[in-house]
Amino acid sequence: MSKTQYTYQTFEQLFAEIDPKVANTFTVEQLEAIKSGFASRGWTRHPLDIRVSVPIPKLRFYLVLLAGLERRSQVRLRSEKSLYPFWTPANILFLIGFLIILSTSSYTIFSSVLSSLTPISSSFHPTSIPWIDDKSECEHTGRIWNNGKCWDSEHSPNF
Structure with missing residues (x-):
């Protein structure tokens, strides 16, 4: 799917959520300007963009990791901070699980590397x-x- 098609579908989905009484007040020029704004934002471009569906039986679960240069304004950052707080119960559980997995795997890797560096003695x-x-x-x-x-x-x- 091309960027233009993706952006257009996103705009159509957004436009479908607008109350029809309000949506009917937009002029053709306004609609084109909004579509153009969506297309120029480049929302789908991130240097790090990992999207994974996690196969958990009887659950539809996904994980998204995006990273890149911060381009959001301070006003938007403050607004999103209140809309999407970092310290939620689900985020805390995820971070604890992630840190447990990370520390366990780090310990395993460290032990493996250390044991490979330790000379094996043939003396008794x-x-x-x-x-x-x-x-x-x-x-x-x-x-x-x-x-x-x-x-x-x-x-x-x-x-």
């Missing part, structure tokens, strides 16, 4: 096994009983 160090407190059980597992403790002489620090 003897250590006592605290949950084995019986000589026969210790020797049965192939370890050494010494000074009342079960010792594993092949313990790896990477374990």
